[in-house]
Amino acid sequence: xxxxxxxxxxxxxxxxxxxxxxxxxxxxxxxxxxxxxxxxxxxxxxxxxxxxxxxxxxxxxxxxxxxxxxxxxxxxxxxxxxxxxxxxxxxxxxxxxxxxxxxxxxxxxxxxxxxxxxxxxxxxxxxxxxxxxxxxxxxxxxxxxxxxxxxxxxxxxxxxxxxxxxxxxxxxx
Numbered sequence: 001x002x003x004x005x006x007x008x009x010x011x012x013x014x015x016x017x018x019x020x021x022x023x024x025x026x027x028x029x030x031x032x033x034x035x036x037x038x039x040x041x042x043x044x045x046x047x048x049x050x051x052x053x054x055x056x057x058x059x060x061x062x063x064x065x066x067x068x069x070x071x072x073x074x075x076x077x078x079x080x081x082x083x084x085x086x087x088x089x090x091x092x093x094x095x096x097x098x099x100x101x102x103x104x105x106x107x108x109x110x111x112x113x114x115x116x117x118x119x120x121x122x123x124x125x126x127x128x129x130x131x132x133x134x135x136x137x138x139x140x141x142x143x144x145x146x147x148x149x150x151x152x153x154x155x156x157x158x159x160x161x162x163x164x165x166x167x168x169x170x171x172x173x
Contacts, residue, residue: 022044022045022046023044023045023062024042024043024045024062024063024173025042025043025045025048025060025061025062026040026060026062026168026169027048027060028040028057028058028169029041038169040169040170042170042173045062048060056078056080056082057076057078058077059075059077059078060075060076061073061074061076061168063168063172063173068093069094070091070099071090071096071165071172073089073090073092073162073168073172074087074088074089075087075088075089075090083108084106084157085105085106085107086103086105086106086157086159087103087104088101088102088104088161089104090161092165096164096165096166097128097163097164098161098163099127100127101125101134102123102125102126103122103123103124103126104123105120105121105122105123105124105156105157106119106144108120109141109152109154110152110153111150111152112153118145118150119143119144119145120141120142120144120150120154121141121142121143121144122140122142122154122156123138123139123140123142124136124138124139125137125139126161128163132163134161
């Protein structure tokens with residue numbers, strides 16, 4: 001009897017530890033097509049995936065601690081129709097100030113030569129100047145299937161980065 005009780009206690013403890021270490025996803029639970037005010041929630045990743053399986057989320061982010069002790073925030077923005085998805089990775093210094101960010105856009109791009117649209121990826125990197133303004137330091141446009149560099153026309157939404165970790169809709173845990 002004691003052995004069974006010990007096994008149950010260890011299983012409960014293990015489940016609690018796993019829940020505590022599971023990454024959290026912060027997301028706007030408001031319907032993006034309704035125009036309603038943002039309604040931010042914070043849930044474990046598995047619960048986020050279960051809840052959003054059939055309903056895509058237009059705005060979500062995760063937070064982790066970087067090697068330098070600063071925070072790394074990965075934000076995913078998307079249209080309800082799925083026309084484009086953009087991942088914005090923010091890197092914050094330990095004091096909470098943004099130092100660099102990248103945008104990774106996945107969309108359809110139009111090639112004038114072939115007059116076709118194809119899956120396109122646009123990766124941009126920015127550093128933050130001392131005055132707080134972003135400076136784009138690189139851009140790479142590739143075919144999302146082959147990875148080859150291409151010249152295409154596409155809509156590129158501007159992602160306004162969070163300048164300080166304190167600007168996140170929900171503070172990180």
